C-alpha cells in the first residue's frame with residue numbers, strides 16, 4: 348500500500364518551507380531496515396516502491412533464505428544494515444548485509460555479501476558470509492550493527508556487547524567492538540595491535556551498543572554513535588585501538604538508579620561523574636539524564652541545504668527525532684545540537700541518508716514505517 352500526498356512544515360532552523368512528500372507505507376514490517384546509497388539510487392530492503400525524483404528502491408524478497416545460518420528476528424534482532432560496494436558502479440556488484448545470526452551458543456551479529464543485478468533486482472546471488480561476531484551468546488539485544496565503508500574500501504562493522512557488559516573490555520571477544528575487514532572478509536593491513544590473544548580484525552573497543560556509524564567526509568575518520576544505559580548515549584570518533592570505556596565508565600547510570608532533579612552525576616557509572624579520561628577516550632558529546640537511543644548517522648555534503656554543509660545528522664529511536672549537530676574546529680568539536688522535524692516525525696527514527704540531489708531521506712521504525720523526504 349502506498350499513500351501519497353504532500354506534507355509541508357516549517358523547519359525551525361530555516362526560513363524556508365520544507366516538505367516531506369509521499370509517505371511510503373511498506374508492505375512488510377520486518378523492522379529494523381536500513382538503506383544505503385546505490386549510485387544515484389537509494390535502496391530500501393523492504394520497500395517495492397519507487398521514490399520520487401529518480402530515486403529508486405528495490406525489494407530483495409528472497410533475502411531471508413540466502414543468509415547463512417538464517418536470521419534470529421526476535422527482540423532487537425533481524426536484518427540490521429545494508430551497504431553497497433564502493434565499486435558497485437564499476438563492476439563490483441556486491442551488497443553487504445548485517446544481521447543477527449543464530450548458531451552454537453546463541454546469537455551474534457554476522458555479515459554476508461551477495462551480488463545484486465539491477466536487471467533483476469529481486470534477490471542476491473552467490474551469498475558469502477564474510478564475518479561473524481564471536482562468541483555467540485544468549486539474549487536478543489545490543490547487536491549494533493552498522494556497516495560503513497572507509498575511503499580505502501575497507502569495511503567497518505560496529506558490534507554491540509549483546510547486553511553482556513564486561514566482554515566489551517575483553518580483547519579476545521568481538522562483543523562491544525568495532526572491527527575493520529576487507530570486502531571479502533579477510534584482514535586488512537593497518538588494524539591496531541591491542542594485546543596478545545585479541546579477536547580477529549579489532550579496530551576499537553569498550554562500546555556498548557553502537558547503532559550509528561558514518562565516515563567524516565573530510566577526515567575520513569569513523570564516527571560512531573552508541574546507546575548508553577540510563578542516559579549516557581555517546582558520539583565518538585573511533586580511532587584505531589581506542590577504548591571507549593564501557594562498562595567501566597559512562598555518563599549514564601545503571602537502570603533503576605535515581606538522582607535529584609535532572610543532575611544524574613551522582614550515579615554515573617565508574618564514579619568521578621562519569622569522566623572517561625585518562626583511562627578511556629572521552630566521547631565528543633553525550634546525552635543525560637535521559638537516553639535518546641541514537642541510530643543512523645550521516646554527514647551532510649549536499650547542495651540543497653548550504654546551511655547544513657558539514658553538519659552531522661543522527662536519528663533517535665526512543666527520542667523520536669532527527670538531530671542536527673554543528674561541527675567546528677580542528678578538533679571536530681560538536682558546538683551545537685538541535686532536534687529538527689520533531690513534531691512532523693513523531694515516530695522512532697531509524698536512519699537518515701542523503702540523496703543524490705541533496706535531499707535527506709529519513710526512515711521511521713514501526714509496523715507502518717515511513718520514508719520521509721526532506722527537501723526544499
Ligand SMILES: [Ca+2]
Pocket residue numbers: 581591592593596597623630
Ligand atoms: Ca564511553
